[in-house]
Amino acid sequence: MLEAYSRAWCEIDYDTIEHNLKEIQKLMNKTKVMGIVKANAYGLGALPIAKTLRDLGIDYFGVSSVDEAIELREGGIQENILILGYTPPEHFSKLVEYDLVQSFLSEEYAKKLNDFAKAKDVVVRGHLKLDTGMNRIGIPFQDGHKEIEALKTIYELPYLRVEGIFSHFPVSDDLGQDARRFTKHQIELFEEAISYLKEEGIDPGLRHIQNSYGILNYGDLGFDYCRPGLLFNGMTSDDSIDTAYHLGLKPILTLKANVSLVKWIKAGESVSYGRHFVAQKPTKVATLSIGYADGLSRLVSNQGLEVLLHGKKAKLIGNICMDQCMADVTEIEGVQEGDEAVIVGEQEGNRVTIDRISRMMNTINNETLTSLASRLPRLPKK
Template sequence: MLESYSRAWIEIDPDAIAHNLEETQKLIGSTKIMAIVKANAYGHGDITVAKACQAWGIDFFGVSSVDEALRLRQAGLQENILILGYTPEEHWHYLHEQNVTQSLCSYAYACKLNDYAKSHDVIIHAHCKVDTGMNRTGILYQPQEKHFEDIVRAYQLDYVQADGIFSHFPVSDDLGIDASTFTKQQIGLFNEVLDRLKDNGIDPGLTHLQNSYGILNYQDLGYDYCRPGLLPLGLTSDDQIPIATQPDFIPILSLYANVSVVKWIQPGMSVSYGRHFIAQKPTKVATMSIGYADGLPRLISNQGVEVLVHGKRCPLIGNICMDQCMIDVTQVDNVQEGDIVCLIGHQGKEQVTMDAITRSAHTINNELASTLGARVPRLKKR
């Protein structure tokens, strides 16, 4: 029997990360992997995941912000780190002090960064972001508007050194005709930028374009790096979305909680706020020590989501509370206080997936994993 660590806890299997990286590498040939560990590695624990990736041979990490980059540096990781998002001016000193690469989210931003670097007589390393269709950050390069001269100027700055260039896919997860046409157009636009830079005597540096679904559906495009976030974790955004490949990923995260109370209720008695569950027959109810403050979405209340108790499936009943929720364990013998409930993972011969929770909450695995509460400890699987 698994031992209880806390009222609710997450277990991470770092050994599975190596397997998932191997599966990813099979899809991309000689392209290297830049492991994206932003948002605490999508809620899985950035240091644990990054160190497992490092041990496998990853030499480049992607994060969203400077504070995430500093966490990796403070944990002893000296590999390359790219900040994919915006860094405010008051934090620019960390870029050269900690040898962190900044993405250039616009030409105007690049110029301001260059002015700062010049005034401090330092070189700041950067990757140029090209907007081929996401319309979020980056220098525009789309059929309707191509700001190629701004890309060239970004490469010509004296104190910002553009060591690489990248773009991002918004619909690489969709194999439909419209979406695949759009994605292929983005690939063409990105390649066009690379060719034009070379024609102008400019070395683009490191190139990277594919996110997780870009890897799954467009495989080996021949760039220097790809940027999987979910794949090393053994996840996709939604297991029911068709993909062009069949990798054998292993989810590295399991979620557990304790049973705190077990009681019988009679017909007509209700459970939890709102009285949305009313017993139709004698029902054995177990209370779990986990709730929406721990990241369990309240939206999945009364949706038939199942968890595992003694290796048997039991439905959630009633509205999920901030710190607790209830399950129907009528069909399970000998349930008692302190028993362990598996909400994501394996117990006995059964498995419950993150994807089942996510779909009931009408969202994607990216969001659910990233919002699992900070008060839920992340522990290495024993």
């Protein structure tokens, strides 16, 4: 029923996720894949994508928050779920209730969790987050500032079960000499922390450090898991960035909108707010039922962004409105109300990508995807 009422929508090709996962697994050999589905699986629908990955053998998922984890649990995901970020103390009980794996972000935070667990006579599961250079969250473990004793302290807290250790790369997308030196040193620091724990007779548990670009630029490092997110969706953060390894990824997203009106305007007439487009000749204009409230940013107005209609490219004209935008279809025959315009994806052999929108916005595909509004239905590809 929902599809029939949709003015604009996303189509998700769930079958292609298997192809993308196999591409990752070919590169990573025996390193297992943790499915990162935070931020609604980068905007494309966390639960259906997690279910698809689960059915393909993925046994560990990563999310940003306890509410995202609960959504997966209540949706039927019974596999391990790691919360990569902060859970407030008032929600500590949810970690136990839903059998979730919490990141231990600092020694103080781990002790708070331990105190809670002691008071409730329960055990809280978690992975220790090691800060090797991101300087965001985690136990500091960098040159000149290594909180070595904190590692042992957290592993030995009696009401915590530390099942793993992980860190994160800030510049794994950069193949420049300085960035590669920095990232390789992060790997060395990570391995040093693991060696220290083993020397102390402590099993570090599951080890993981590689994000999507960490996979594409460093291959199999021999840890237990890697953490791709955007790669399942068949894309990277920026198409213009080269990588050391090239996977045959295929995008799973098609973004569409209906044509609501087609009309001719005369030379000298303008289109949309601000009158930034003024026709120089008689122009056929198609109004599309998608706007910035759907995630098609107003920032890309009047920059030559093209969409597909009848398999041909049509340039958006005038400012993008909250719920609508307009395209010049003068050279495309037969465009009429009810036609499907492709904003992202393929139509009759032509393709338009999310990346061109991101470049116009001076941002990365991660942000563009996660800006897609919740009012856009996420539907299986026809």
